[in-house]
Structure formats: structure tokens, C-alpha cells
Amino acid sequence: MFESLTSRFSGAFSSLRSKGKISTSDIESTCQEIRQALLESDVALSVVENFIADIRQKSLDALPTLQSGTNQANAIFEIVNASLIEILGGQARRVRFAKNPPTVIMLAGLQGAGKTTLAGKLAKFYADQGNTPLLVASDLQRPNAVTQLQVVGESVNVPVFAPEPGNGQGNPVKVAKDGIEFAKSKLYNMVIVDTAGRLGVDEDLMKQASDIRDAINPDEILFVVDAMIGQDAVRTSQAFLDGVGFDGVVLTKLDGDARGGAALSIASMTKRPIMFASTGEKLHEFDIFYPERMASRILGLGDVATLAEQAKKAFDTDTSAKLEAKFASGEDFTLEDFLEQLQAMSKMGNMSKLLGMLPGAGQMKKQIENFDEGEIVRTKAIVQSMTPTERRDPKVLNGSRRARIALGSGRKVSDVNNLVDRFTAAQKMMKQVRNGGMPAGMPPGMGMPAMPKLNAPVNKKKKSKSGNPAKRAQEEGQ
Amino acid sequence: MGLFSKFIAKIKGTNDFSPADWADLEQELLSSDVGPRLTQEFLEAAKKVKSENAEEALVEIMTKNLSSNSHEPILGEATTTIMVVGVNGTGKTTSVAKLASYYKRSGKSVVLAAGDTFRAAAVDQLKTWGDRIGVAVVSGKENGDPASVAFDGAKSAQDSKSDIFIIDTAGRLHNKSDLMAELSKVKRVVEKVSPINEVLLVIDATTGQNGLQQAKIFTESVEVTGIVLTKLDGSAKGGVALAIEAELGIPIKWVGTGESEGDFAPFEAQSYIKGLLA
Ligand SMILES: Nc1nc2c(ncn2[C@@H]2O[C@H](COP(=O)(O)OP(=O)(O)O)[C@@H](O)[C@H]2O)c(=O)[nH]1
Numbered sequence: 091m092f093e094s095l096t097s098r099f100s101g102a103f104s105s106l107r108s109k110g111k112i113s114t115s116d117i118e119s120t121c122q123e124i125r126q127a128l129l130e131s132d133v134a135l136s137v138v139e140n141f142i143a144d145i146r147q148k149s150l151d152a153l154p155t156l157q158s159g160t161n162q163a164n165a166i167f168e169i170v171n172a173s174l175i176e177i178l179g180g181q182a183r184r185v186r187f188a189k190n191p192p193t194v195i196m197l198a199g200l201q202g203a204g205k206t207t208l209a210g211k212l213a214k215f216y217a218d219q220g221n222t223p224l225l226v227a228s229d230l231q232r233p234n235a236v237t238q239l240q241v242v243g244e245s246v247n248v249p250v251f252a253p254e255p256g257n258g259q260g261n262p263v264k265v266a267k268d269g270i271e272f273a274k275s276k277l278y279n280m281v282i283v284d285t286a287g288r289l290g291v292d293e294d295l296m297k298q299a300s301d302i303r304d305a306i307n308p309d310e311i312l313f314v315v316d317a318m319i320g321q322d323a324v325r326t327s328q329a330f331l332d333g334v335g336f337d338g339v340v341l342t343k344l345d346g347d348a349r350g351g352a353a354l355s356i357a358s359m360t361k362r363p364i365m366f367a368s369t370g371e372k373l374h375e376f377d378i379f380y381p382e383r384m385a386s387r388i389l390g391l392g393d394v395a396t397l398a399e400q401a402k403k404a405f406d407t408d409t410s411a412k413l414e415a416k417f418a419s420g421e422d423f424t425l426e427d428f429l430e431q432l433q434a435m436s437k438m439g440n441m442s443k444l445l446g447m448l449p450g451a452g453q454m455k456k457q458i459e460n461f462d463e464g465e466i467v468r469t470k471a472i473v474q475s476m477t478p479t480e481r482r483d484p485k486v487l488n489g490s491r492r493a494r495i496a497l498g499s500g501r502k503v504s505d506v507n508n509l510v511d512r513f514t515a516a517q518k519m520m521k522q523v524r525n526g527g528m529p530a531g532m533p534p535g536m537g538m539p540a541m542p543k544l545n546a547p548v549n550k551k552k553k554s555k556s557g558n559p560a561k562r563a564q565e566e567g568q
Numbered sequence: 569m570g571l572f573s574k575f576i577a578k579i580k581g582t583n584d585f586s587p588a589d590w591a592d593l594e595q596e597l598l599s600s601d602v603g604p605r606l607t608q609e610f611l612e613a614a615k616k617v618k619s620e621n622a623e624e625a626l627v628e629i630m631t632k633n634l635s636s637n638s639h640e641p642i643l644g645e646a647t648t649t650i651m652v653v654g655v656n657g658t659g660k661t662t663s664v665a666k667l668a669s670y671y672k673r674s675g676k677s678v679v680l681a682a683g684d685t686f687r688a689a690a691v692d693q694l695k696t697w698g699d700r701i702g703v704a705v706v707s708g709k710e711n712g713d714p715a716s717v718a719f720d721g722a723k724s725a726q727d728s729k730s731d732i733f734i735i736d737t738a739g740r741l742h743n744k745s746d747l748m749a750e751l752s753k754v755k756r757v758v759e760k761v762s763p764i765n766e767v768l769l770v771i772d773a774t775t776g777q778n779g780l781q782q783a784k785i786f787t788e789s790v791e792v793t794g795i796v797l798t799k800l801d802g803s804a805k806g807g808v809a810l811a812i813e814a815e816l817g818i819p820i821k822w823v824g825t826g827e828s829e830g831d832f833a834p835f836e837a838q839s840y841i842k843g844l845l846a
């Protein structure tokens with residue numbers, strides 16, 4: 091029941107791959123698996139049916155031209171992947187800049203979708219590229235939405251046009267209009283207009299949204315939608331399309347474990363591209379939306395491209411270059427490098443999020459969920475309690491040195507032993523990888539210190555009790 | 569006439585369905601977010617229904633999925649302590665305000681704690697509500713420790729012998745283990761002052777099957793005792809809450825139907841189920 095779309099897909103395809111030769115009935119059962127997976131992931135039934143009909147036909151057409159079962163499975167996999175990418179929008183589209191600045195971007199969406207945070211993220215994203223955005227506070231509805239935008243604007247260093255206090259006071263249409271005039275007079279080249287959340291069924295508020303649109307004539311209206319949304323995605327996106335219209339979609343809260351069924355429904359029903367992905371509460375946790383990456387994520391290939399990019403960002407160029415040079419020159423990978431990597435990794439933030447992007451992570455889901463982030467902190471403490479000599483050459487670590495390190499880091503001697511063992515294994519692996527070549531764009535040894543941990547028994551929690559309070563009471567009563 | 573009523577009319581009349589009728593019904597059920605499993609179960613049971621009492625029989629099939637646990641809000645002996653949790657943007661702060669207003673109107677004294685110290689202006693948001701409704705809000709520094717704000721609130725509620733104490737918390741995605749650990753800490757720290765009677769998980773009616781995962785993991789961390797189902801004033805029917813009832817046994821206790829403090833009521837099974845089938 092809780093299986094994610096990803097592990098469903100992986101399951102369906104690994105059973106196909108194990109077949110010697112694929113028959114039409116194998117294709118049918120794969121289609122049924124995929125249908126079920128898509129429904130569990132909130133893809134609208136009509137979209138699912140079309141999708142299935144499409145891949146069934148394409149797979150049947152391709153079948154006779156392929157020799158072995160493995161080839162056939164791969165070809166079918168490719169068909170599914172390509173169809174997903176096609177629906178998700180083909181090539182990602184960028185914001186169209188106005189010929190005469192400012193470029194006006196208007197945000198619209200349901201309550202709680204994440205518009206205000208997104209406004210800040212967009213402002214930062216474009217300011218970082220040398221633009222001069224202005225934020226306009228037209229959500230005068232929700233208590234303290236204006237204050238929220240002001241705080242957000244301040245933290246990304248972007249001015250906020252907020253002439254009205256909000257909390258039910260002021261006219262959002264006038265604020266938006268005045269905001270554009272203000273931006274023109276002060277030569278801002280971009281305006282981002284935050285608006286109140288509204289329901290598709292609320293005619294008055296939909297009318298207000300179209301009034302704002304008519305007053306500011308935006309270059310882009312972005313429909314902001316929570317990635318966890320269910321079947322209502324279809325009704326709501328249609329209501330916004332009819333009520334205000336929109337040019338692109340932004341998916342928020344993609345750092346959760348919802349697998350993007352809504353993305354598929356919305357893209358396929360509205361034919362509007364998904365343009366951005368919002369992936370966290372912090373204002374830099376935001377990116378352009380890549381249909382291929384989303385398709386890979388759905389298919390359980392893992393989002394390797396994003397992972398590599400984040401890794402690059404986190405490993406400052408110096409560290410990276412130093413490690414690479416070291417690596418190329420064949421020097422040994424030391425505990426110091428190990429520590430630098432750990433530090434870079436904790437900079438990269440949420441470990442389980444990163445691991446979720448790795449290929450095959452769908453199948454490691456349980457381990458990932460139980461991944462202990464404190465582990466990095468503890469390991470760091472141990473390495474930091476070592477002398478430089480010890481870090482460079484762990485072979486000198488005799489019993490008394492280990493005891494001292496344990497004391498210094500507040501860990502047990504067995505923890506120190508454990509780390510040294512893991513490091514030695516990682517070092518060995520590094521040597522092997524060096525001989526066998528590295529994937530491009532990945533800093534050497536990326537993630538390796540953590541990987542052995544995944545195979546170790548991580549289930550430190552007590553045997554999980556039933557989620558059902560009644561059942562649990564029974565269990566506990568025994 | 570809703571598709572469901574048409575369906576019932578048909579049962580009463582011919583009792584003879586084409587595969588297309590079943591497909592329509594499947595579509596209707598799925599689109600309410602009850603999920604593929606409950607949909608299949610319902611269809612199978614519905615195929616056996618005959619008789620005059622078709623409508624009652626079908627409502628009955630759905631109602632069987634409700635948790636056997638009580639859907640009544642829990643009230644404590646002394647100060648009833650309620651903690652409100654959920655993912656980002658579901659309507660936690662608004663629901664805290666609505667609960668406060670509900671209890672205030674029934675003559676009870678209420679204290680709130682602004683436990684969302686993370687999101688920009690979240691504390692101000694709750695204070696604005698506090699002023700509107702006329703209840704005290706205990707708050708600390710933004711970006712401060714939510715557990716200590718909740719602790720101070722609990723003390724203050726106890727000292728003033730308030731009837732109801734409600735803690736707002738920051739939104740968090742259930743897959744972030746550090747944030748879930750923070751939430752359990754808030755609960756533990758408050759329990760040093762007074763037992764927590766109710767942990768309410770706020771689920772947005774537009775949420776899809778991910779709602780199950782939310783309920784499961786929040787319950788693992790803080791033992792959720794009830795659901796607040798918000799935004800039922802929209803086109804979404806909130807069917808995932810039924811899946812949560814069926815799968816995890818957590819009862820829906822309150823429903824939110826708008827942005828004002830009065831748009832709120834205790835859960836009512838019949839109207840919820842009929843809403844799903846409408
Ligand atoms: N239409 C509608 N909107 C709601 C309801 N409950 C909350 N909201 C809105 O949803 C948005 C997010 O609510 P908020 O309480 O700030 O969510 P939180 O982040 O979970 O605390 C706000 O715009 C609220 O006005 C409801 O029952 N119906």
C-alpha cells in the first residue's frame with residue numbers, strides 16, 4: 091500500500107528483464123502494474139488510461155523487432171520513459187523576458203501551496219543572475235502574509251512593495267497595479283506578484299485574480315501547486331486555467347516523498363509546461379524543472395543529474411579541485427580528505443534527500459528512511475579528535491591512541507574502530523574506482539563514507555508497532 | 569444529479585449494469601481520493617447490492633471503513649492540552665485559531681502557544697488570530713526553540729488554570745527525520761508539565777495518497793489521536809482521510825470549511841461519507 095511509484099516501476103521492469111522472451115501477455119501485465127502504480131500516485135484516471143493505451147501500443151509495435159528479452163525490456167522501458175518525458179513537457183521552458191522591462195510574473199494557486207515562499211525563491215534565483223526584481227505583496231487575505239513576504243524579501247535582499255498591511259485590508263488589484271508603476275519608475279527589470287490563495291470553486295476570488303491579471307498584464311502567470319495534491323489537481327488546474335489562465339506550472343514541496351502523479355495529470359490535462367521545482371523551506375532550495383529528471387525519478391532511475399549538481403555546489407571548487415588533483419596523481423585518500431568530504435556532505439544538507447536521488451534508491455527506501463544523520467556529526471567528532479599525523483596515516487592508531495580519541499570525541503573505542511575500518515574500506519574502494527574510472531562530474535569518493543552504513547543493520551528503532559492505535563493497544567497489552 | 573445518484577437510480581430500476589457504468593463509478597470514487605484499494609473493495613461490495621435500500625447499503629459499505637475509535641474530541645481533567653501538527657500549508661495555524669474560537673464560544677478559557685518559530689511571520693500570524701478571537705498567545709523568539717515556547721505555554725495555561733491549551737507547530741514534511749525528532753521533543757517537553765490529551769494531524773482535503781504516508785509517520789513520532797480535515801469548501805472531497813481511517817484507525821475529529829474562524833465543525837460521519845459519494 092505504501093509502495094512508492096518508483097519501487098512499483100522498478101519491480102515491473104525487473105520482472106520483465108528476467109524473462110527470456112517477452113510475450114504480449116507480459117506486456118499486458120506490465121501495463122496493469124504501471125496502471126496501478128500511477129493510480130496510487132494520484133495520477134488522474136483519464137490520464138492513466140491514455141498513458142497505458144499509448145505505451146501498450148508502442149510496446150506491441152516494437153516487440154517483433156527486438157531479439158532477446160533483455161533488449162525487449164529495455165526497449166519497453168525506453169518507451170515508458172520517453173512517453174513520461176513527453177507528457178511532462180518535453181524540453182524545459184524558461185521564463186520569457188518582456189521586450190520592454192519589467193518582466194511581470196504573477197503567482198496564483200490554492201491556499202497553502204507555497205506561493206509566498208516561492209516568490210522569495212524566484213526573486214533570489216533571478217537576482218543571482220543579475221536581474222533587479224521587485225516583490226509585490228498582493229496577498230492581503232491571509233493573516234500576516236504581507237509580513238511574511240517582507241521577511242522573505244529581506245532575507246534574499248530584494249525590495250518588497252507593500253503599501254497595504256493586509257489581514258483583510260486594502261485592494262489587491264490596486265496594490266499589484268501600483269507595484270508595476272513603482273517598478274517602472276524605479277527601473278526594476280522584473281516584478282513578482284504574490285497573490286492570496288484561492289479555491290477554484292470560489293468565483294469571487296477567481297474574478298479578483300483575473301482582475302489582477304488584467305490590471306498588470308503579466309508576461310508569465312505561474313500556477314503554483316503542491317506536489318502532494320491528489321485527484322483534485324485536475325479540477326483545480328482546470329478552474330485556474332479557465333478563471334485566470336496560466337503559462338506555466340511550479341511544483342512545490344518536491345522534497346517530500348510524493349512521487350509526482352499530480353505533475354503528470356496537470357501537464358497532460360493543461361498542456362502547460364512545468365517550469366520550476368521547489369524543493370525545501372530554505373530560499374535556495376529551488377530549481378528549474380527538468381522533465382527528464384522527473385521521469386527518471388518516477389521510473390526509479392534516481393535523479394543523478396541533480397545529485398551531481400548539488401554535490402558540485404557543496405564541494406567548493408577548491409576542495410574539489412584539490413581532491414581531484416590528488417586523485418589523479420595517485421596519492422592516497424587520507425582521513426583528512428575523508429573529513430573534508432564529510433563536512434562538504436553535511437553542507438549538502440539532508441542526507442536522506444540526497445540518497446533518494448541515487449539510482450536504485452527506490453529499492454533502498456527503508457534503509458534511507460532510517461538513515462541516521464547524526465552519524466555524520468559523530469564521525470566528524472571522531473576525526474576531529476585525531477592529530478594531523480593520525481589523520482594522514484591511520485596505521486599509527488594503536489590502542490592507547492584510539493582510547494584517547496574516543497575520550498576526546500565522547501564516543502566509545504568501538505566507534506573509533508568502526509570508523510577506521512570503514513575508512514580503510516572506503517580507501518580500498520577509492521583505489522579500485524581509480525583503476526576503473528569515475529563517473530564524470532562527481533567529486534571523488536562522493537558519498538562513499540556513508541554507503542557502507544546502508545548495508546549495516548540500521549534499524550535501531552524498536553520493532554515498529556502498529557500504526558493503528560487499536561492494534562497497537564492490543565500489541566502493547568500482550 | 570451526481571453520478572452516484574444516477575447510479576442508485578439505476579440499481580433501483582434495472583439492477584443491470586454495463587461495464588461502462590462500473591468504469592464511471594470507478595472514476596468517481598478514485599476522483600475523491602479514497603485510493604485504488606478502497607475503490608476496488610467498494611466496487612466489489614457494490615456489485616452484490618440489490619434491493620430497494622441501495623443508497624443506504626452503499627453508504628453503509630463506505631461507513632464500514634471508518635475507524636472504530638471515537639470521533640469525539642478528547643477533553644482532559646484539568647487543562648486539556650492539544651498539539652496541532654502536519655506538513656506545510658495544510659492549515660494548522662488557522663485550525664488552531666478555529667479550535668480556540670470554538671472552545672471560547674462554548675465558554676472555555678483558552679491559551680495558545682506559537683510553536684512555529686521557523687516560518688517567516690508565523691508567530692505574527694497566530695498573534696493576529698489571538699487578537700481577533702480574544703485569547704492569549706504565548707510566544708518566544710523567531711527561530712527559537714519550539715519546545716521551550718510550548719513549555720512556557722503549558723506552564724502559563726496551568727498557572728492560569730485555563731480549560732484549553734493549544735500548541736501550533738511549524739509545518740514539516742514527514743520524511744525529514746530531524747524535523748520529526750524535533751516534534752517528538754516538543755511533545756516530551758510539554759508532557760513534563762501536563763499530559764497531552766490530543767495530537768491533531770491537519771490534512772488538507774486536496775491531498776492525495778501521500779496523506780496516508782503523512783498519517784503513518786506522524787503517528788510513529790507523536791501518536792496522532794485525530795485528524796483535522798481542512799479545505800473541504802473546495803472541490804476536493806478529502807477521501808484520503810477515509811483511507812487513513814481504514815488503514816491506520818485514526819479518526820477524523822474536525823473539518824475546516826473556509827478561512828474564517830467560524831468555518832469549522834466537529835466531524836460528522838454521514839455528511840462526510842455522502843460528500844464522498846456526491
Ligand atoms: N479555503 C480554505 N482555506 C483554508 C482552510 N484552512 C486554512 N486555509 C488557508 O490555507 C492557508 C494556509 O493556512 P495556515 O493555517 O497558514 O497553514 P499552516 O502552514 O499549516 O499553518 C491560508 O491561506 C489559510 O487561510 C479551509 O478550511 N478552507
Ligand SMILES: [Mg+2]
Pocket residue numbers: 660661662684690737738739
Ligand atoms: Mg502555520
